[in-house]
Structures are given as structure tokens and as C-alpha cells.
Amino acid sequence: MPQRAGVPKAGQRRRLALLAVPGPVGRGRHFARQALEDWGWADADTLTDDILLIVSELLANACIHGGGPRELVLTASPEGLRVEVLDHEATLPSPRPPHLTTAPGGHGLHIVARLSERWGADLHPGGKSVWAELGAARLRSREPAGPGVTGSPAGRGSAPAV
Template identity: 55%
Template sequence: MSSSSQTADGPVVGQRRRYRFGPAGQVGLGREFTAKALRDWGLADDELLDEDVRLIVSELVSNACLHAGGPIELVVTLKQTAVRVEVFDAGQGAPQPRSPHQSSRPGGHGLHIVGRLSSQWGVEPTDGGKAVWAEIARPADVG
């Protein structure tokens, strides 16, 4: 990764940031890491995008903590039309939104939030578990 994240024309599409999780503080550290990447890419000025991306990171990391023994790695990628977030863990199986979704009940809202805020999301198996990912659309006038 180069030290410069932007050119005179804006952020560099295709840039990827990786964060390996330690034993504690996963959600907060994941949010901070993501916020820095968005600032470096000049995207933090869009409050809605910034908040949506950080909320999705919180939900995916929380789900890894609750259901998969904790996250291993967070990858944030700047795409032409979206910001892609991937959370890798050692868990097996594919998480599914709780159905039927009942907004008045505590818990079980994470994947519904991810689905509402992202343009698409999914699960991909990896050698040691899985990656749960989401893509959040960038404003049309950026990149």
C-alpha cells in the first residue's frame, strides 16, 4: 500500500486496507480502522456514507464475535461505485437474517441492518471459515 491514498483527481479505486484483529476490542477497533480508511480516501465528508459503512462494520464484526468465535481480519476496499467491507472468521455455515424479522424484539437485527444499508451482501467460504461481505454504494459524483 502506498503512503498516498488519493491523486489530484480523488481517491485511488482498487485500494484495499487490511486489519488483523487481536484478542480484544474488535468492534471499536474495526470502526476506527474503517473511519481512517474513509478519511484517507476523502469519503468521510459524506456523513451518510461514513455512518453506513461504519455501522455495517460494527454489525459484521459483532456477528463474528457472537456466532463465529471472533473476527480474524477486516478488509475494506474502495471500488468504483462502492465501498466493500469483508469480515473474515473461522466459523462454518452462512449467516441468515432472522426470519420473520420482528423489530420489536431485542437482538437479531444485524443482518437486516446490513441488508438495508448495503447495495448487496453475501457470504463466501474460505479455507479456514468464511468471509461475510457487504458493498455500500458511493455517491454518484465521486470516483
């Protein structure tokens, strides 16, 4: 299958420092949209919206549960796209049961799982990273997440399954 235009064979990584930055979710979305445009993946379509929603949810979770995001990392490669948010909290995320009616919120990781092919969390010195991946085939086909696409945590020190 031909490689998607705009993605170098060796891949490319973009980093945005967010430590003590006001409005990290909005800044992260803007940064991600620019990266997607540079890589030829930002059209006015549902897939772009899915990616930006993943960025938003991971950053919002870091704001609420991780003491604020330290960094947003986007990695594009022939294998796909990885969205990663680093924070200072050393506790792995634990998704709430779906449809918990006694408390608002708690849907962020379920949304990430639904829109990505894989997601997980890894512990690092000084905190953790929570990440989501979309495969190259989906990026090339421009298909949004559908009923058959579900995320599953994977990786070293991963969070529990949703």
C-alpha cells in the first residue's frame, strides 16, 4: 500500500511543552491541527475531528487527574499516529464504569478507547504518559471510528481494560 503523503519514512515527532501554560487543551488542539496539516492528515472530515477529540480528552484528563499536562507528543510514522500526554501523576488511569449516573464526567477514556485502535498508560520517572494510537490503514482510508473499532489498553504498565 502506498505511503500517505506528508509522512516521512522514518516518522516524525512533534512536542509541545505545556507545563504551567494557560489553556493547555486549546493550545494542544491547535498544535495537533497544525501537525496534522503539515503531515497531510487534516481535512474537514470526521477522522480529523476524532484525532482532535482524542487530544482534548487526554489533555483534559491530565488537567483533572494528573496535576496538569507537562507535554503533548505527536508521533507520525508509516505505522500510524500516536498521541501521548505526559503529566506528573504516578497513578495509572482507571476508567469509571460506563453510564455511572451518580457522578458527572468519567467518559474521557471511554471516548479515547472508542476512537483509537489502542490506548494505554506508562509510568515514567516523575509521572506517567497516557497515549492513544491510530493505525496507518485507518489514516489512509480516512475512516472514522465505527461500531467495530474499539480501543484496548496495551503497553508497559498499562491501565486496566475499558
